[in-house]
Amino acid sequence: MAKNIKDSSPERVKEILDVIMSYARFDFSKKTTIHGNETLDAIGAGVNMLGEELESSTVSLKEKEQLLKEIHHRVKNNLQIVSSLLNLQSENILDKRYLDLIIESRNRINSMALVHEMLYSAKDLSKIEIGQYVERLSKGIQYSLSKNESDVKFDFNIDNGLYFDIDHMIPLGLILNEIISNSYKYAFPNNEGKITIEMRNKTEYEMIVKDNGVGFKPHFDVKRDSNLGMQLIFMLAEQMDGKVEIKSEIGVSYQINIPK
């Protein structure tokens, strides 16, 4: 039964404050007791109703997060199915040109699937840490492209705690995939070398990917002679309002600046 506490009693005020503090901790099990028709009863009733609304919004937010996780999971699974289908298809292909095209497509799909996989496993569903992503992506490409006797090493130099949302991660992943694949294909005729990936959080985000390979062929013109992969790098950087600078000195180096 409700205690008969006078409207203005400190005990009554404390009771309402306790309930507000419970709500602040997302504990909605408590409610203020309404004793009569006084001002503090009105305040208590208002607090109770705000608690109900907050609880309902919190539940709804959790449901939405769950749904978003489920969507990322399904997108990742579907992309993996496409990747597996391409794998199966490749088993019947003998022509190396077509086989390479399938492997390139599969790696592009895998770079996107990895973003969705990392998003649904992350605490915060809206962003992922690029350092972890870059390492996992590089390993995947290494596994896919390296030949038995190859000895290509990776060197990562990525600022800690650098997070990107999906709108940046998908193009960044695809760009990295193209650059690393190009290095594997063209930079190391002896199957030996190093790929360095740097990522800096400056006034802009700065990504540098370079290899210590043989560099471009003489008279190679990026704009004139570039393949689909190279065109993708420019298109995807532009999608993020970024700029690409390519140099061929000791190996090839790509610097991509992305505004914040």
Added chain:
Amino acid sequence: METLNPPQTALELSVFWTWMGEDGICRTKTKPLAEVTIVEAMENSVAVNSFYKEKKFPLLIDARNIKSMAKEARKHFSTNGRTTKINSMAIMVKSPLSRIVGNFFMGLNKPEMPACLFDDEAAAVEWLKKYVL
């Protein structure tokens, strides 16, 4: 003029009295310190909808004695997405408690039909008259 004293013919529900006035305005009045949950809200709706088969009518709610109204009940009274015979509602509030409940109802569960809070009964009746068909 006081029109919110339940007549003998009023339907007595758990926490409401509900009746149809001679002026074609339905009235529902909460009992003192009524705690309205979804159960009482639905019981009230059944009673309100029982007065006419086809015709729609306005509703005057006397919430001056209310103690609390649960979220589900507020949602139910908003009539959004459910069939109802009422075409408008005026809610009488007076005490700080009834004002808080009334304002929550109007703010967070805004009814689909014309609805207004009043602290003057005559003004509420006058406003509802235009919805009597």
